[in-house]
Amino acid sequence: MTTVRTCPACSDRAAAGDVFCEGCGRPLPEREGGTPAERPDNVPTAPQQSMSGATRGPVGGGGAGGGPRPGLVPADGGPTAPQVSLNGATRAPAPGAGTAPPAAPAADAPPAGGGRPRGGGPEADPGRHGADSFTTQPIRRDSLRPLTAAPPAPAGAPAPAAPPAPAPDWPPPAVGSSPVQPTNPEMCAWCPGRVGDGYCEKCGFLQPTGRDHVEVRTDAAAGVSDRGLRHRRNEDAMAIRVVAADDPRAPGTVCAVVCDGVSSSPRSDEASRVTAETGATVLAEQIRRGADPREATAAAMTRAAEAVAGIAESLDSAPACTFVSAVVDPAAGTVTVGWVGDSRAYWLSGGPRSSASALLTRDDSWSEAMVQMGALSREEAMRSANAHALIAWMGADSGEIDAHITTVTPTGPGTVLLCSDGLWNYYPEAQSLTDAVPGAGARPHEAARTYISLALRAGGKDNITAVLIPVPTEQGGPRAEQD
Structure with missing residues (x-):
């Protein structure tokens, strides 16, 4: 048995x-x-x-x-991340690190080459206050130091201050509709402890912030991001920039980025925020200067990679995240997508005369690599413990990575959807996303909210982010070349 x-x-x-x-x-x-x-x-x-x-x-x-289990990994090992550098944006490997690509792991072993397991599940039991591999919250190092006996006080020294009064009864009362936002900022939202510098001194968990649920709405695009039902914080981030309608070079062009922090890395929420804001800002700047969308995407991804690498304290403690971006040019009817990792971009068809709904990206994950090699069927790969392990990400420890860029010219109206795996884990197929929210392009803000609600009802195991960009164009053409 x-x-x-x-x-x-x-x-x-x-x-x-x-x-x-x-x-x-x-x-x-x-x-x-x-x-x-x-x-x-x-x-x-x-x-x-x-x-x-x-x-x-x-x-x-x-x-x-x-x-290892037989028959799941070829004898010569699996693939490693393609060795194409983002223009040297990432830091060099630590001294003495080898350059030969590592062999792939067995199907139920950790991914080789420093691959990062995706933390798609919930956090650890809140009762487990120690630092363990299941805790995705940052833990203050000083709270984990062993306790030692205090040295005796010298003669004549003043008596030590009385210990602080115990915290009030827990759980604390809530503010508004948020059940985890206490009225007393000194009380922990997760346990009967006191808070200092944003962290609980007892359990070490980061306290809730304004990023637990975020909504962005513009005239041309909308996005919603939610921490989900299982995570204690939102490690996703999004950013939207719209070029002014009277801009002489790219009127009305929409630039958007979605990033998903890698839960197995420290400060993953900061990584996603820095990367998304940098990427979207550089995209918009490049487009305003008249750069081609593909050139702008390459520049934005390079600058974003530099930004997230710059916040690392060391290669052994490097924040990391995924990246997916879109540049939608309403005049040309083109959609340019760039990505690293497994956050996705979809084209959602707007009607029978429009291009069929399609996935525009290909995951940088162990399971996708196995499928592309022909080593495993998609069903076999997704059953593996390494299915969601990343083979490429943005971070100081990512090494040389392949920055994918593709441009498509869809026929007829539709919607571009950028999302994290908190959504597509439940709706992986483009047509299922289209059917779940018909007419998403007509009401992008309402559609983004609906996608978040659907993911929450399906389980909400991960952070969830959806950005929708309507493309109300009648122009069209064949799919362009792809890097």
Whole structure:
């Protein structure tokens, strides 16, 4: 009988031999003892022939466990991130680091080459206050230092100050419609602790901010970002810039960026914010100066990569995020998309005479690489514990990465959707997104809100961001070349 246990991060079921959760991609803790429900039957059965050599030893036996599951990874290993630099925007590797691409991992081992597991699931149990691999909140280092006995006070020294009064009863009262915004800013929203410098001194969690739910609305585009139901903060970010309608070079051009912070990196919310704001600002500046959208996208991605690399304290503590951008030129009817990571851009068809709905990006993920190699079917790749592991991201530790840029000229009206995986995990197909919110281009703000609501109703396991840009053009043409 196969041992089944529950992932502490997302509550999905995981087999005993799994190292990573297939639902959220986070590492699973070792539980050799476990509860009776987590232990196999007392009478062991013979291992299946197809899994010989890959099963673990008896629970509590102290064995090292079996090898990788057969048939899921080619013998010569999987691909690494393409070695195409963003014009040297990222920092050099640490001294002594090798340059040869690493071999790919087994299907239930961490991705090779420093690949980052995507933290698509919820945070750890709030009762676990220690620093562990499931906690996506920043934890203050000083709160984790071991306690030592205080030295004796010198003779004649004043008596030490009395300890602060205990915090008031918890949970604190809420402000307005937010159940996690206390009226007393010194009280933690997650536990009965006190807050200092934005962090709880007891549990170490960052306190809620104004980014928990953000809405951006312009005449030409709209976006909504929400922290979801499981995360304690919103690590997504978005930015929209619209060139003035009377601009002589690019009237009415819309520039937008969506970034998703990598939860396994520190300060991922700061990474996404800095990257999105930098990318959108540079995009708009370049377009106003008359740059071609593809050139503007390349410049914006380079500057954004430099910005997020610049906030890293070291290569071992580097904030990271994904990136996807769109430049919509209403005069030419073109859509130029750039991306690194697994945040996506979609074309949502506006009617029977318009181009069919389509995914405009291709994920920089382990599962997509396996599919493109022909090593695994999409269903097999998505069942792997490494399915959402990134092979490219923006951050000081990303090395040389491939910045993808593509331009399309859709036929007829429609809508460009930029989104994080908090949405597309539930609606991965372009047509399903189109059917879920018909006529999204006519009411982009309402449509963005609806997409967020649909993702929340589906589970809301991750942060959710959706930016919609209507394209009410009758111009059209074939798909242009793609880098």
